[in-house]
Amino acid sequence: MLTYVKSNLFESPAQVIVNTVNTVGVMGKGLAKAFKDIYPEMFTQYQALCEGNQLSIGKLWIYKTPNKWVLNFPTKQHWRSPSKIEYIEAGLKKFVETYSEKGITSISFPLLGCGNGGLDWEGEVQPLMEKYLRPLPIDIFIHLNDTKSKAEHININETKQWLRSDPSQLSFAEVWEDILETIQSPVLDKNYSVELVQDEYEEQLIFLSNGRHVVITKGQLADLWRYLRGVGFCTWQGLPSGLFDYGKLIFDFLSKLPYIEIISLSHQFSNEDDLKDGIRLKPGIQSKMSTVAEDSNHEK
Template identity: 30%
Template sequence: MVRYVKEGNIFTLSGVKCYAHGCNCVGAMGKGIALQFKMKYPQMYRLYKTKCADGTFTVGDVFEYVTGDEHIYNLGTQKSWKTKAELEAIRKSVDTMLKLATQDNVKSIAMPKIGAGLGGLNWCDVKAVIEDVALKYPDIELVVVENYKEKCRF
């Protein structure tokens, strides 16, 4: 099942401890949500960068990083930060992520609208792919935050 949140921050959603995001396969996490993942999980970033350098993380792959009760799914959605994301890579990586989540008894995963920000794809096309894949995994809720917005703090 897919639930959409118009705006928010995936890291502050109530009851969600597992996260996913689209990545390039050259080891760069310098902008957008990827930079937030890099800062929040520096050890994950180091491992991701190594996997990219040695060629074990490629388009369509998933690098799962587990820390405590959090699962982080790095989805290989584009070759480099200079290229567009690929719909087939999104299909393959989301499917693999949901298989892994099923094996690990993960019930909820928060993610941004992958592939449609810096990835350059049309969000309607990406959304159709995510919804199609998610139909095979009705026991896992994907919470997709469509627009990043930090809550105001007074």
């Protein structure tokens, strides 16, 4: 599924993140410079490939770490030259042909060839990315430019820690403990209250909001967590059966957990109005329960 997200590429939960490069071995500014700072070993190998004329337009090179892969995608030949739309298409064709054999199951793209590359997003690049990427049966995220999270301004040390961690290992048991703690917390929105009840079959959360009585079961929340943990993002369409009408309420409540936040995203994008609230796993994910356990271990 193709999803547009307004968040930092380096904070993506996807298996693979895409770096746009030239073919002469220079990562001098913008996104590529950030990749160079975070993965100096990758830059050294990339430079050697370029100097040996082994990386060219239409070829893709994957650099693998234990928790993240970086797909280096040539969008220009020389760093002084602009990107060309035919270069973007050549790379996208190669990606479609090879993603499966490379074992890619989810991937995050920047706006290929835009920004420093000089290509027009709406008129040139977006239609091409839609054409090649939307039909693919894997999770694909396109990261829209966000003035609050430019690559040039990221904290390199924090980003390294995030990229080299495995942020999707929390069990639902840990999440449920955090949910129960959040119910008692003053951080809850004043527009609703939450009560835990036990019916004949399972525990439920009862939300009272603007005169509405909304029931969400523990099982539904477990399904939602498994989806969010697996994909990293969740739109209204990703909500379990029966919860679609309560997306705003659910997203607001879950965003009170320390590792979930509300972001803007959409499965279709023509302008900013298409973006709706969704949720994602935050960088540096950790549950309150895990923190307590770690503190206890340190005390020993």
